[in-house]
Amino acid sequence: MNVLFYLSSAIAIAATIMVITRYKPIHALLYLVVSFMAVAMIFLSLGAPFVAVLEIILYAGAIIVLMIFVVMMLNLGSETAQQEKEWLLPKVWLGPSILSLVLLGEIIYLLLRSGTGNASFIFIDSKKVALSLYGEYIIAVELTGFLLMAGIVGAAHIGKHKKKHLHRFLQEEEVSTKIEVRSTKPEDEKQTKPVAYKP
C-alpha cells in the first residue's frame, strides 16, 4: 500500500507542476485531470474507495470538462500562449518560488518533528461516509446545499431572457411600431432606415 501511496503522490505533484508551467490552457487542464486521478488513487490506497470514485466523477469528469468547455468557447489562439510565456519568465517565478520553498521547509520540519511516520490504512465504505455526512457534519451539508441553491438560482436569473418566436411578417410590424414610437425623438433618425420594406 505504501508503494502505491508514494507513487501516486509523486504523480500528483509532478502533474500539478506541469499544470502551472504549461502555456496552453487545455494542456494545463489535461494535467489537472491526471493530478485529480492521482489524488483519487491516494484516497484508494488509504482505504477510501467511495471518496476516490467521487473524486473522479465530480472533479475529473464534470468540473474540468466544464472548464475545458469555457476555454474552448474563449477561442484562445497562439497569442495567448505567447502571453503566458511572457508571464512565466524566471523573474516572475522568483518571488512565489521562494515563498513556497519556505512553506515547504515548514511542512518538512513539522512532519519530521511529529514523526507520525506511515499513513495508516483504514477501510471506510460508503455507509460510513453517509453516516458521518448526515450525522456529524449535517450542518455543513445543509449549508453546502444552500450555497449550491443560490448558485443555481443566480445562474438561472442571469441566463433568463425573453424569447419571442414571431413570424417574419409580424416581426416587421413590431419593428415599424417601435420606430414610430422612437421617431418622436429627433436624434433617432439613423434607426428609421430598416422600415423601407413593407409587404
Place this chain on the structure above:
Amino acid sequence: MTVTQHVLIVVGVLFVMLNIAAGLIWVERRMLALWQDRLGPNRAGPLGIFIVVADTLKLFFKEDWIPPFADKKVFVLAPAIVVGSALLSFVIIPFAPGIVVADLNVGLLFFLAMSSIGVYSIVLGGWASNNKYSLLGALRGASQMIAYEVFMGLSLMGVVMLTGSFKLSDIVAAQQDMWFIIKQPVAAIIFFIAGIAETHRLPFDIPEAESELIAGFHAEYSGMKFGMFFVGEYIGITLISSMMTTMFFGGWLGPAFLPPWAWFFIKTFAFILFFILLRASLPRPRYDQLMETGWKILLPLVLVNLLVTGAVALWTRG
C-alpha cells in the same frame, strides 16, 4: 481464484468485447437493411459477414493523416480515451457467477466514473482538430454528455437503494425473485435514454450530426484513429446494453436449461438490436430539444422516482 484463472478471465473478456465490437459492424448493417427493406452487405462471404474483415483492412490501409493545424498530441490522445474508458468499464460487469474481472464494492460508481472520463474523447478530439465544425460538435457533445450523466447516475440510485450495495454481483443477486424492471420501470427507461445520449448514438448523435456538421467532432480523423472512434462507439453500445441487463433485467439469471453466461449474452444482444432498431426508425431531435427534454422532463422524473423509491423502501422496512 488463482492468478492464471484471473488472467484468463481478463484476456477472455477483452477478446470477446473486441470481437463483438467488430462483429457489430456487420450486425448493424444487416439489421438496418432488414428494417429498411434492403439487402445490405451480401457479397463477401456467407450473408456478407466478411464485410468485417474488409472494413477493418480498409481502415488499416487508409492514410493516417494528422492535419498540420491540429494540436498533435491531443489529437492522438482523444481516440484512445474513448476505447480505453469503455473497455475499462467492462472490468466491473459480472457475466456469470465468478466470471468478473474485479467485483469492486464501488462497482457502479466506477462505471459512472469511466463514462464521465469518456466525455474527454469528444471534447479533446473536437478541440484538437482546430476546425469549426469539429469544435461545434465537441461543444454539443460535452454539454449533452455532462447533462445526461446526471440522469444516468440518479436513475441507477433507485436500484442501489433497493439493493443497499454498489456491487454489481449483489445487484444481480437481489433480482433473484423479481427483476428490477418491474420495481423501477421509470428508472430503466431514463437510464436507457441517458445511455443512448452517453454513447451519442442515433437518434442522439448530435455531436456528429452529418447533415449540419459534416462529421462533427471526428471530421478531421482518418484511418485507424477514426476506426478507434468507431470501435469505441460499438463498445459503448455493448456496455450500455450489458448495464441494462445487469441493473434491470436480472443479469445472468434465467431458467436453468441454458448456462448463466448464455442468458447474459442473449439479453445483452436483445438490447444491442434495440439500439440498432432505434437508429433505423427515429429522426434526430434538435439540439435545444434534447437539452430541454433532459433538464425539464427527465431530471424531475428521476428525482420523483428517487423520492418514491426511498419512501417505499422506508415504509416496507417498517
